Amino acid sequence: MLERSSKVCLICSVLSTGCFNMAKxxxxxxxxxxxxxxxxxxxxxxxxxxxxxxxxxxxxxxxxxxxxxxxxxxxxxxxxxxxxxxxxxxxxxxxxxxxxxxxxxxxxxxxxxxxxxxxxxxxxxxxxxxxxxxxxxxxxxxxxxxxxxxxxxxxxxxxxxxxxxxxxxxxxxxxxxxxxxxxxxxxxxxxxxxxxxxxxxxxxxxxxxxxxxxxxxxxxxxxxxxxxxxxxxxxxxxxxxRFSPLDYFDEEKGFQVKPEVLEKHAAQKVGVAVGIHLGMPLPANSQLKAGV
Ligand SMILES: Cc1cc2nc3c(=O)[nH]c(=O)nc-3n(C[C@H](O)[C@H](O)[C@H](O)COP(=O)(O)OP(=O)(O)OC[C@H]3O[C@@H](n4cnc5c(N)ncnc54)[C@H](O)[C@@H]3O)c2cc1C
Incomplete structure (x- = not known):
């Protein structure tokens, strides 16, 4: 565990007098x-x-x-x-x-x-x-x-x-x-x-x-x-x-994708996610790479 110190922090690698970084x-x-x-x-x-x-x-x-x-x-x-x-x-x-x-x-x-x-x-x-x-x-x-x-x-x-x-x-x-x-x-x-x-x-x-x-x-x-x-x-x-945030879905409509999200993805011609594909192509490699 790292104490607050004025030494170089092993975690954030900077000289710090105010580091509260505990060992992750x-x-x-x-x-x-x-x-x-x-x-x-x-x-x-x-x-x-x-x-x-x-x-x-x-x-x-x-x-x-x-x-x-x-x-x-x-x-x-x-x-x-x-x-x-x-x-x-x-x-x-x-x-x-x-x-x-x-x-x-x-x-x-x-x-x-x-x-x-x-x-x-x-x-x-x-x-x-x-x-x-x-x-x-x-x-x-x-x-x-x-x-x-x-x-x-x-x-x-x-x-x-x-x-x-x-x-x-x-x-x-x-x-x-x-x-x-x-x-x-x-x-x-x-x-x-x-x-x-x-x-x-x-x-x-x-x-x-x-x-x-x-x-x-x-x-x-x-x-x-x-x-x-x-x-x-x-x-x-x-x-x-990247995964679908909760506000993509309308709770009152049984947690279905909101119309504005549907519109966006229809324009992109790609599903929201692997499981939430909207009957369209899956976002390629979204389960393998960040930012997809
Ligand atoms: C019930 C069951 C279901 C399965 N289902 C699937 C499936 O759906 N899909 C699929 O693809 N596979 C499946 N498999 C196969 C399984 O996933 C593979 O056998 C497993 O992933 C291999 O990993 P391991 O660690 O057991 O390899 P190991 O057989 O232990 O090792 C592979 C090789 O690496 C060598 N090795 C060990 N240490 C080092 C080291 N430090 N450096 C370099 N080499 C080293 C070992 O000596 C060995 O030659 C299934 C197997 C079982 C039993």
Whole structure:
């Protein structure tokens, strides 16, 4: 932790007498079974570079922790409100308010609260996150703590925090393209990046994708790790991806896109976003690059 001082601040790199910069905190939520894996290597590079830059880095190593992936009544200590018809969202909201969530969830929520940036590091499983990481999302990002009907998207709980997906694939980039056999990676990423991360308000940084990590030659893998190492140097300064702000939608009309937004996009001949495409072409690479 950096004290207020008259020395050069390690974070903002300027001589400052009024620096209140606390060391920024990064949480890496990591899901791989093997320390010999490429995912482990990517995670280790992140820990090494970010620590060297003066950030405090915490890792939630989900398999090592044997993190429970299922959302059940055991996630609440003591009696649940309605045991006959258990409703996970309502029950965990109440338990969160009363400090009755299980210790493992409470500890992960503490890490999220303290983090300025969260990196999810994982191998892509069935075009999504591994089940253990989906379990982390289901159980940690609970109603009340991570979102409410009023606090979501651009008004979301975590709008001052950054987040990103960093993952490996087996498949080549060409197969996950608009013309590729598995379909457009922008479509694949939309549910996670918009439906989970931006929904909770996070500023979503461009994903780090290690294409075909298990299929390319060693030199190509080494090059991908070096590119990651370089990106990490300035990661926290990156502009986030662009998502649709809440005021694009009319609540009284069932959260439909407002007429003025429709007009603008009709003129541009492109949809609002990957999922909100208005029956028009998707904004190209909007889930991969900031400013699109
Ligand atoms: C249930 C399931 C579903 C899947 N679904 C999909 C899917 O939908 N789409 C898809 O594309 N893939 C899918 N896969 C494949 C999976 O995503 C890949 O196997 C995974 O991404 C590869 O990453 P890894 O870390 O496990 O690689 P590893 O196999 O652990 O490593 C790859 C290579 O990197 C080497 N390596 C390790 N450390 C370093 C280092 N420091 N420097 C250089 N090289 C190193 C390793 O020795 C190895 O040769 C799925 C797999 C499973 C089990």
């Amino acid at each position: 905190k990064v949480l890496i939520v990591y899901a791989h079974q093997s320390p010999a894996s490429f995912n482990a290597a990517a995670k280790n590079v992140a820990v090494e570079v970010l620590t060297a830059k003066g950030y405090t880095v915490e890792v939630s190593d989900l398999y090592a922790m044997k993190f429970k992936a299922t959302a059940t009544t055991e996630d609440i200590t003591g009696d649940v409100k309605n045991a006959e018809h258990f409703c996970y969202g309502n029950e965990t909201k109440l338990a969160w308010e009363e400090g009755k969530l299980s210790a493992d969830i409470t500890e992960e929520q503490r890490k999220v609260t303290e983090a300025d940036l969260i990196v999810f590091q994982f191998p892509i499983y069935w075009l999504s996150v591994p089940a253990i990481m989906k379990g982390w999302i289901d159980r940690v990002l609970t109603l009340g703590f991570a979102y409410t009907p009023e606090k979501r998207y651009s008004n979301g709980v975590f709008k001052d925090k950054k987040v990103m997906l960093s993952f490996t694939t087996h498949e080549a980039e060409s197969t996950l393209s608009a013309n590729g056999i598995h379909g457009d990676i922008n479509v694949v990423l939309w549910p996670l990046q918009n439906g989970v991360l931006y929904y909770c308000g996070f500023q979503v940084l461009a994903p780090q994708i290690f294409w075909a990590a298990s299929g390319v030659p060693t030199e190509a893998r080494n090059a991908m790790l070096e590119a990651w190492r370089t990106r990490l140097q300035t990661l926290l300064e990156e502009e986030p991806l």
